[in-house]
Amino acid sequence: MTVPTKIDTWQMVEPGKLVETSIDVPALQEGEVLVEIAGCGVCHTDVGYYFDGVPTVTKPPLTLGHEISGVVVDGVGDYAKSLIGKEVIIPAVMPCNNCDICASGRGNRCLKQKMPGNSLGIYGGFSSHIPVPAADLCVVEDRKDFSLETLSVVADAITSPYQAAMKAELKEGDLVVVTGATGGIGVYMTQIASVLGAKQVVAIARNKEKLQRSLDFGATYAISTLDKSVKDVAAEFKAYCKENKLPSAGWKIFECTGSKAGQEIALAILSFVGRMMVVGYGMQKVDYMLSKLMAFDAEIMGTWGCLPKYYPEVMKYVLDEKIKVKPFVEFRPMSQIEQAFQESHAGKLTKRIVLTPDF
Template sequence: MKAAIFHGPKKPLSIEEVPTPEPGPGEILVDVAACGVCHTDLHYIDHGVPTFKKPPVILGHEVAGTVAALGEGVTQWQEGDRILLPAVYGCGQCRMCREGRENICSQMIMFGNNVDGGYAEYMLAPAKDVLAMPEEIPLIEGSIIADAVTTPYHAVVNRGQVKPGDQVVVFGCGGIGLNLVQIAAAQGARVIAVDLMDEKLDWARELGAHETINAGETERVDKAIRKLTGGG
């Protein structure tokens, strides 16, 4: 199979032919349809942030695809099933995992960091952590859901408990910020987006922001926010 191999910081990814992995017990082989590019990957490549698995390693943790093969003991999936992978998954054995709090597993494993990820035609994943992708969601567009969408969703809905009439200020309109704008607006909040780039602020307005502030052209962002929120 072809894969984009990370050989270390300050080096371009190398497209190489590597063996297609075989799923072991409890694993599935994923035929990768798409893998998003997260800024985390750029930190590895451009800034030298270390990966837990020493290079060479296949990066990528925003993955959607189909089941290509099943490992021993896997019965909950069939070949051809449309799937979404989480960015990280728990060990399934520590105290936190046993309590259903896999998000704070003491031995968290991240695709494209601890193990090879989705910058490849195929990759392995634990069958227990795979999610079904609804037919109405395209695999390519849906690949970012488990990272760049669920992260702001958790912040807005679960932690912030944003409700209609609330006011939400979003600082930074990158991928996660723009998704947060959409989610907060969908919750009925009045959204104020802050960024340094007018192009990103235009996107924020298109995606649901009611007001925008260019922080590079505003002397006191805090005062501008208070003016828009009536002092809140």
């Protein structure tokens, strides 16, 4: 294994400005490894940091990117050294495993967590290498016919909706709605709901063509929001329930858009003993009468990242192709990062871009 002295990287020196540069490989501490990056997915969160001024924990300059797969090339400590040569997925959020929140079983929201491209110092996935804690890496022992760069999206796009499903206690026979079902997270949320045994998975999104595709990937019914008000979409949902003798109560709603419209639709559908999971992130504010939650005995819950313990479960679903990944990713050289960000921000993409190092 070649251990470099420099990391080639695309740094965000300020929101809206990227610079190709190189930085020193830091001295690894006990329990840390250096990973040679195979691929890093372009997530909506990265685009938010870059274009919308969403603040990162580490102030610029820093490298963005948190959907990372690669190969361990160096390590300090017995366990870290045992990983040298292993192919790994780096969890998007890595808990400290030594605080009250972690002890409570909710380490995915550990306040000391390390997230590449946000709170792991200046280090992120749009680089040649990255130093990370070794403890929670997901080792890929046999990736079958998947390329390692394909599996990078497991680190967030697939595991985050899986965490949402776990927190929602999604089980066989459940009734599920996914708003933003055709987006980078939504395409996996519908599949996960189906794999876990949901009786109904209603996909809601704007693009009719993509919605039609969702019926092949977990959705049982699709509602387009194109040229419809929030009230229109809610009425169509209620009509579907009535026509198919389904209750309008008790649905588990996964809001994956992070947009004001998506959140308003999810809230309009939320009814008696329902549960709404806020999966997508956005800066908009939404008006809602909280007393409805009391009257409905309903819940609205946030969900962040994914516990590392769930990664092996998700990897099994992916490698067994129960959760389909290949139709939803495309690959570009990392030198096209600015164009990839622009296209993602414009909402023009039909697949998630995975950038591969070409320094």
